[in-house]
Amino acid sequence: MKRVLVTGSSRGIGKAIAEALSAEGYEVVTHSVRSGGTDLVFDVADREAARAAIEADIAAKGPYYGVVLNAGISRDNAFPAMEDSEWDQVVRTDLDGFYNVLKPCVMPMVSARIKGRIVVLSSVSGVVGNRGQVNYSAAKAGVVGAAKALAVELAKRGITVNAVAPGVIETDMVSSMEPEAVAEAKRAIPMRRFGRPEEVASLVSYLMSDGAAYITRQVVSVNGGMC
DSSP states (O other): OOEEEEOOOOOOOHHHHHHHHTTTTTTEEEEEEOOOSSSOOOOOOOOHHHHHHHHHHHHHOOOEEEEEEOOOOOOOGGGGGGHHHHHHHHIIIHHHHHHHHHHHHHHHHHTTTOOOEEEEEEHHHHHHHHOHHHHHHHHHHHHHHEEEHHHHGGGTOEEEEEEEEEBBBBBBBHHTTTTHHHHHHHTSSSTTOOBOHHHHHHHHHHTSSSGGTTTOOOOOEEEOOOO
């Protein structure tokens, strides 16, 4: 059975991705930053903790066929008012997490000659930018650049690397928005609704499949027509 690591899979989009991949027959290795029934527990911003947990799992059960980088945070604020910690926390989690998680995963995949799949979660903010999210937009744009470069390096190995850029998706963060903000956000979406986690998950599931073997170095948006 093909093993797939999904970071940040205890809730929201990550949970939907884990459930979709499990339904497709993959052995899903779940992850969270805190214990809560997941297989692996570490902070993706903590390089040593990530390496130790992933290397131990690979040593015990073998390399991954696929990795889905979903774990991330946001700390929104207008740039002039942004605190150093708000910038650092987002970049260290959302961008450094790319390196911290994938570095211990890739060589075992290559050594085992696995024609695997890597999918990273960016955001509409990383594609077009968003007010109040200079830190988040920078990190998510960085993830896109890193994914495209890694795709070039791994293409001859048959390992695909793609980015998925969700728009506004119905998650806990959206449920806490003020009604006025919800209405304003929906007006910016041609479909006039927010996306559902399972709509993102279905795309990730396809990119993980055999049918997506010739798709790499791409950024695919799931945003109801926002851009």
